[in-house]
Amino acid sequence: MAAPAVSMERACEMLGAKLRSVNVAYCQQSGLKASSFTSVRGQPILYRDYTARTPQGPKPYRVLLLGGIHGDELSAVSIVFDWMRRLDTEKFQQFEWRVMPCLNPDGLLVSPATRTNANGVDLNRNFPTLDWKSDALQYWKTKARKDPRRYPGPKALSEPESRGLMDMLKEFQPDVIVSVHAPYGVLDFDGPQKPPQKFGYLSLQLLGTYPGSLGNFAGMNLSVPVITLELPSAGQMPPPQQAQRIWGDMLVWLEKNLPKRPPAQYSKLEKPFESATATP
Template sequence: MRPFRSAAWSMVCLSLLAHAAPAAEKEELGKSVEGRPIVARSHGEADSPQTVLLIASIHGSEPAGTPLVERFEAWLAAHPDRWRGRRVVVIPVANPDGYAQRKRTNARGVDLNRNFPAGNRVERSLHGPAALSEPESRALMRALRAYAPDRVLSLHQPLECVDYDGPGEELAAAISAAIDGRLPVKRLGGRPGSLGSYVGVDLGKPIITLELPKGVEARGAEQLWDDYGQGLVAFVLGAK
């Protein structure tokens, strides 16, 4: 199954991103099990006072985050004054093999969001033979180390809430308010070996898990942006 994206929106998005090219640096963080590139796009200056990281589609069966963050990059290009003083790093597809097949896991059947070296990791075959055993989770770890983000947002489905780990409660509330409460704040608790557990507990940084509704990708990028885009903007700006 091919990733969802309308032809018209693809042309608009590519046009806007082309205009943003001077402010965006593309870095290949690694390759998936099947050899697909895992790419980060960095917007803004490397020496900015703050760096924020947005990650989509770590679970390939939860694909709505990818068109949403791509539309968000178009917003970055159009509104540079709104986020000045920040570096914004976007990883639009963290699990490209799973995304291509709409599978939760990577091509080896490992849940990447249980493959991090968090203190609460549980040894199970679904979690991988060891922490960071998978090239995709190593690529994300490379991004965490290289960019050292002050806060992280990961887009998921289908639990319809704004979850947080670490010192992220005020930020979660600001995100929920920015989208008129469409996604309420709900503390789900750290999953074993998850990105949230690693960043929020082990690193002690705010991390937001933005849980979009099931099947919402069918609405298209523009409707996703209308419904949830200001939540991404609030994440970048931070809690007041």
């Protein structure tokens, strides 16, 4: 495992220099840690865990909150920092959270920011979905017209960021994943549950599943619900009132809608997932 090229403190300075809304001192003192993996350029991928304050049972549900899987969706990173502050003070909070505000720091920190990582791979097309081998490159060549912004990589999990997230899924085993994007201004959902209809000003609109996307992989293949929040602007945060409403509506939905017994689908990951299941 390569050590990060810079410290957590320096990573926070770089995030703060790029995103006006991210306060460097808060980032450095908020309890964020470097995860076990780094980006292609060696940036630490920061995360923070929050324990349940008011657990509803011996084993609270686990929520994984991800921002910035696409580097050029700046608001998606900023709003996760905003929600971390809410989690700091939320008194009645029944979940265990793992919060990773920026999964693709290389894409964010370069100028101009890029959707892809430093290898030019769309991380949200690089997960080992059942249809990756048969469809991902084919889909990119035809329907995506070889758009370099949507290149799925030479093979599934070719990238350190997607491999690292995969290891984290195995270890943390979230009951639900929330992934923040922009700029479509909708709420998207993959998974076995009935989807939420509206969080703040974001209304449900299913955007479809793609070979290699996190929604397809976790939501469809592992039956772990994936809530995708598409903020309306990549460069601008939602107004504070909306940021708060989206958060509040999401918490209410999570409290009411997670399955009574979470599906134990992670056992599927014990063997090599894609090779065990993909078409030859």
